[in-house]
Amino acid sequence: MAETHRTKVLIIGSGPAGYTAAIYAARASLKPLLVQGLQPGGQLTITTEVENYPGFADMIMGPELMEQMRQQAEKVGTENRFDIITDIDVSKRPFVCQGDSGDTYIADTVIVCTGAQARWLGLEGETTFNGKGVSACATCDGFFYRGREVAVIGGGNTAVEEALYLANICDKVTLVHRRDQLRAEKILQERLFKHEKIEVLWNKTVEEVLGTDQDGVTGLRLKDTRGGEDTTVDVSGMFVAIGHDPATKIFKDKLDMDDENYILAAPNSTRTNVRGIFAAGDCVDKVYRQAVTAAGMGCMAALEAERLLSEDDHAA
Numbered sequence: 001m002a003e004t005h006r007t008k009v010l011i012i013g014s015g016p017a018g019y020t021a022a023i024y025a026a027r028a029s030l031k032p033l034l035v036q037g038l039q040p041g042g043q044l045t046i047t048t049e050v051e052n053y054p055g056f057a058d059m060i061m062g063p064e065l066m067e068q069m070r071q072q073a074e075k076v077g078t079e080n081r082f083d084i085i086t087d088i089d090v091s092k093r094p095f096v097c098q099g100d101s102g103d104t105y106i107a108d109t110v111i112v113c114t115g116a117q118a119r120w121l122g123l124e125g126e127t128t129f130n131g132k133g134v135s136a137c138a139t140c141d142g143f144f145y146r147g148r149e150v151a152v153i154g155g156g157n158t159a160v161e162e163a164l165y166l167a168n169i170c171d172k173v174t175l176v177h178r179r180d181q182l183r184a185e186k187i188l189q190e191r192l193f194k195h196e197k198i199e200v201l202w203n204k205t206v207e208e209v210l211g212t213d214q215d216g217v218t219g220l221r222l223k224d225t226r227g228g229e230d231t232t233v234d235v236s237g238m239f240v241a242i243g244h245d246p247a248t249k250i251f252k253d254k255l256d257m258d259d260e261n262y263i264l265a266a267p268n269s270t271r272t273n274v275r276g277i278f279a280a281g282d283c284v285d286k287v288y289r290q291a292v293t294a295a296g297m298g299c300m301a302a303l304e305a306e307r308l309l310s311e312d313d314h315a316a
């Protein structure tokens, strides 16, 4: 039977931002309720080794890291619920949210930590070789390609930054772009063109990811968008950097967003335009997109929610 849950702090999303917000809110005796969403644990549950999250000298696997965060959040007093928030009324406080389960959530404050998802090209090989040569995060996985040759797909800031990052680690980086000009900022383009380890292949799209079970990715078959012959490039890694989609659909026309649907927060804050609603992690941040930066923002959001609730108490 459908239930109604009442909470001071509702956290939507269960990635590093959500669980960190939960840990801080719980330790402030706010008894937060966290609704996990479609992919409990978030993007890290689909990665393998995580070597850049501080505190784990022995590498930890992404799913294990998220399980630890979940347990930590519960241990200090978070109520985790397996549900998906499908609607929110932001017109008055407390906020009323609907769950996919039929449950209703009534919250004095809401911390939105719904994250983002990398866009993929839609090739079969992306699934076959995920974690075996295919990645959407150079900062996360670049280290595993030390001294090897890799390709980056895309022409925006992310693709160029990833190519530059990888060029410090790999022997050679090939940037594959579907047009004859990049959309990345000029200063990044200049750095890219100057880098001796980076080659740009213009007017090419990836048709097929080549590889074997044993070796993972061994190359890419590229199509010439101007009608030339297909070519292949030998690489052991393909980093897809064609953009991300923030999971912010239910907040459309309710919270202020930029033109790419990232939620806008006040400078040095997680406050949104609606008093009592905070946003943290990849649903806000299109620049850093790291577990540790998301966790930091989750902490900020919980502290800001707590401050607002105590202001309310004083005003009452």
Ligand code: NDP
Binding pocket: 120, 121, 153, 154, 155, 156, 157, 158, 159, 161, 178, 179, 182, 183, 205, 241, 242, 243, 244, 260, 286, 287
């Ligand atoms: P963008 O949307 O800016 O760029 C995506 C790139 O991928 C484009 O070059 C696009 O090609 C290409 N692309 C899209 N779909 C396909 C496809 N199916 N096949 C092949 N290529 C494809 O995404 P980013 O992630 O680079 O950036 C997102 C936002 O984040 C931007 O606003 C960016 O400025 C910002 N950002 C800022 C950073 C910073 O300030 N340091 C760092 C990273 C991102 P085409 O050009 O032909 O459309």
